[in-house]
Amino acid sequence: xxxxxxxxxxxxxxxxxxxxxxxxxxxxxxxxxxxxxxxxxxxxxxxxxxxxxxxxxxxxxxxxxxxxxxxxxxxxxxxxxxxxxxxxxxxxxxxxxxxxxxxxxxxxx
Amino acid sequence: xxxxxxxxxxxxxxxxxxxxxxxxxxxxxxxxxxxxxxxxxxxxxxxxxxxxxxxxxxxxxxxxxxxxxxxxxxxxxxxxxxxxxxxxxxxxxxxxxxxxxxxxxxxxxxxxxxxxxx
Numbered sequence: 001x002x003x004x005x006x007x008x009x010x011x012x013x014x015x016x017x018x019x020x021x022x023x024x025x026x027x028x029x030x031x032x033x034x035x036x037x038x039x040x041x042x043x044x045x046x047x048x049x050x051x052x053x054x055x056x057x058x059x060x061x062x063x064x065x066x067x068x069x070x071x072x073x074x075x076x077x078x079x080x081x082x083x084x085x086x087x088x089x090x091x092x093x094x095x096x097x098x099x100x101x102x103x104x105x106x107x108x109x
Numbered sequence: 110x111x112x113x114x115x116x117x118x119x120x121x122x123x124x125x126x127x128x129x130x131x132x133x134x135x136x137x138x139x140x141x142x143x144x145x146x147x148x149x150x151x152x153x154x155x156x157x158x159x160x161x162x163x164x165x166x167x168x169x170x171x172x173x174x175x176x177x178x179x180x181x182x183x184x185x186x187x188x189x190x191x192x193x194x195x196x197x198x199x200x201x202x203x204x205x206x207x208x209x210x211x212x213x214x215x216x217x218x219x220x221x222x223x224x225x226x227x
Contacts, residue, residue: 034214043115043202043218044153087152089214097143097204097214099153 002027002090009104012082018075020103022088025069030092033064035073037084038102044087047073078107111137111207115219122193123227129189130222132203138183139205143216144176147200159186193226200224 005023012018024033035047048055048062050071055062061074075082087102112135122128132142140161145153157178158166165178175197177189186205190197200223204216 032214036216038153041200041221041223043113043204043221044216046215046217049215091214093214095214096155096158097216098155099145101152 002031004088004090004100006086006088006100006103008101009106011106011108012075012078014080014107014109015077018073018078018082018105018107020073020075020086020088020105021070022073023070024088024090027068027090028092031090031095032093033062033068033071034089034091034097035060035062035086036089036097036099037082037086039081039084044099047086078105080107080109083107111135111205111217113139113203113205113217113219115203115222117222118220119223119225121225121227124194125192127189127191128193128224129187130201130203130224132186132188132205132219134184134205134217137205137207139186139207140183142180142186142203142205144178144186144188145202145204147202147221153202156188190224193224195226198224198226 002024034049036044038044050062064071085102114133116131142159144156147153156171159178159180161180167173180186202221204218
């Protein structure tokens with residue numbers, strides 16, 4: 001599975017958009033980009049995933065660059081409850097989800 | 110949506126005893142479940158893949174005789190920590206693949222079970 005690189009921490013003001021970057025320069029053609037988050041002392045929560053096209057759901061948007069070597073998760077209007085560790089994972093269908101260190105997002109009032 | 114229930118949420122046991130943690134998919138069938146453990150301030154570490162009706166597949170470095178996994182039905186997987194020791198104290202989290210969504214790695218996670226071994 002391709003390795004991902006994320007900043008260890010980020011801050012965001014409440015109500016503003018949170019843009020979380022992820023580098024996955026060794027991604028292969030059949031690998032998807034998945035985003036999960038983990039709020040303190042809880043199980044991780046699925047957010048969104050994509051292959052080539054940008055994706056949007058009720059939680060977030062996922063922007064994947066044309067060369068697929070990086071992506072950005074966008075929380076359009078961050079709230080205090082979005083404070084969590086966000087994990088970007090790249091793997092193929094049927095592959096195992098291997099978690100890296102993620103980005104600790106702090107949403108501040 | 111899909112729900113994975115994990116029980117117990119917290120357990121304290123004495124060193125040398127065995128502890129069983131249950132993971133249930135409440136409204137869907139899960140042929141594949143995954144068990145993770147997480148130490149404080151660290152990321153999740155995949156322990157094993159649990160397949161219904163067959164033996165679990167363990168990740169390198171995980172002792173299969175210490176962490177017994179049983180996946181006897183399409184809605185239940187259990188993890189038994191045998192002869193637990195203080196170093197086994199951790200947060201154990203299960204997850205299940207939810208079918209029907211594109212991308213087979215959309216997992217639903219349980220809330221986790223915090224094990225403390227005295």
